[in-house]
Every structure is written in structure tokens, then in C-alpha cells.
Amino acid sequence: MVVGGVAALLLLSGSAAMAAGDIAAGRAKAAMCMSCHGAQGISAVPTYPNLAGQKEAYLVKALHEFKDGTRKNATMNAMVASLSDKDIDNLAAYFSSLKPGNCK
Incomplete structure (x- = not known):
């Protein structure tokens, strides 16, 4: 029984570590990126990458x-020096939630 409980606890803690960020909090923090x-995560400057629709895990990394x-x-x-891990998760969630085709 204890082994099963430990396994369940490990699964839950692993899920929490993989939880997506908060889109609304990311939207609020994104002003610094705009x-x-x-x-809307679509750059007007060709040398700056578009962030809209990027994969969340890629943005976090x-x-x-x-x-x-x-x-x-x-x-x-x-720009990122003062960001917390949660800020990074939230920004990644926000930008990955944007659809590049809808941002014109």
C-alpha cells in the first residue's frame, strides 16, 4: 500500500511540475515583450521572431x-533576468495560446 501511495504522490508532483502557466497572468506580463x-505576438520587424502560436515547451526552454x-x-x-519561473511559464502559456493567423 505504501509503495502505491508513494507512486501516486510522485505522479501528482510530476504533473504539477508539468502544469501549464496562467494565460491571463502571461497576458498581463507580456507588455514588456510587445x-x-x-x-499579439506577431513582430513587425523581420529580425524579431513571432511568438504567437509557438509551442509552450519551446518558449519555456x-x-x-x-x-x-x-x-x-x-x-x-x-529582459528575462528578473523573470521568475512562474513568469516564464505564464508568458509561454500566453504566447502559445495565440493563433498566428488571427493576429492580423
Whole structure:
């Protein structure tokens, strides 16, 4: 019985770690991203990537890499320096929820 309970606890804790961010909180935090990546995640500048519709896991990974310096871009490294893990999850949830075709 104890083994089953431990397994269930591990499954639940793993699920919590994989939980998606809060889209509404991400939308509120996204103001800092809009000058480069556009109000709806579609950039008007060809050198800045569109974020709308990107996969959530990709965005989380990219933002963490900018934050820890693994991925180098002076602007992005500075922009994400103060973001918490929850902020990153929320931003990724928001931008991944946007549909690129509906943002014109």
C-alpha cells in the first residue's frame, strides 16, 4: 500500500511540475515583450521572431536559456533576468495560446 501511495504522490508532483502557466497572468506580463514581438505576438520587424502560436515547451526552454545565459542575446538576456519561473511559464502559456493567423 505504501509503495502505491508513494507512486501516486510522485505522479501528482510530476504533473504539477508539468502544469501549464496562467494565460491571463502571461497576458498581463507580456507588455514588456510587445515592443519587439508585437501586441499579439506577431513582430513587425523581420529580425524579431513571432511568438504567437509557438509551442509552450519551446518558449519555456528558450526563456530559461536566455535567463541562465546558455542562449546569448544581450536584449533578451537583460529582459528575462528578473523573470521568475512562474513568469516564464505564464508568458509561454500566453504566447502559445495565440493563433498566428488571427493576429492580423
